[in-house]
């Protein structure tokens with residue numbers, strides 16, 4: 001794992017954007033995995049700006065989103081479809097047919113999940129998966145106790161996650177109970193995992209994920225098993241890491257060819 005600690009979320013998001021942009025420039029038909037939530041908003045803003053001002057070309061890129069709420073129509077303002085169109089897809093030149101988000105209205109959910117996994121494989125696998133983390137350590141919607149090798153499937157949200165997402169639905173009671181999410185095994189298959197976390201409320205989940213024992217009780221710990229996981233944090237999210245000084249020292253002493 002490479003842990004990068006920045007003074008604030010803005011600088012952290014600029015590094016994340018440079019990493020994603022480099023992948024797209026080197027491989028114009030790259031396959032990108034996207035996440036939702038507050039955390040990647042500045043990354044998406046940066047990517048949209050790079051498209052507008054620097055001509056970053058998404059014309060051949062394929063995307064797969066991590067998750068979606070079950071039973072919420074794509075056009076619903078709180079759906080993760082709506083989020084992605086509002087914050088990124090409407091602002092870049094990605095062809096609609098190259099965008100993949102789990103179908104929230106699928107009648108046969110197990111079949112849909114199998115098709116989603118197959119579509120990722122057919123696209124050649126995910127080159128870079130953007131991730132945030134829940135306060136309970138979840139990745140995507142893989143809540144604690146998710147199998148570390150799980151695949152795309154239906155999950156039931158914890159009350160903690162429903163409370164954290166209450167604002168988007170105008171109250172906790174309106175947050176769906178069920179979601180479709182890529183599994184931790186699906187995430188592990190991506191060639192690069194790019195996890196961002198900002199703010200004090202993420203500090204514990206980050207410390208456990210990066211420095212705690214690997215356990216299904218903290219899904220973020222699965223990144224310790226990934227050959228190339230980059231974790232980009234602001235100071236607050238890094239505040240409970242025991243080896244924070246070491247990570248900063250390593251980042252400052254990267255060979256120049258390895259810098260982002």
Ligand code: GLP
Nearest residue numbers: 035036037038039132133134140
């Ligand atoms: C949600 C999403 C995750 C996201 C996480 C953190 O439940 N399914 O993909 O990373 O919670 O959200 P936020 O970035 O808003 O803190």
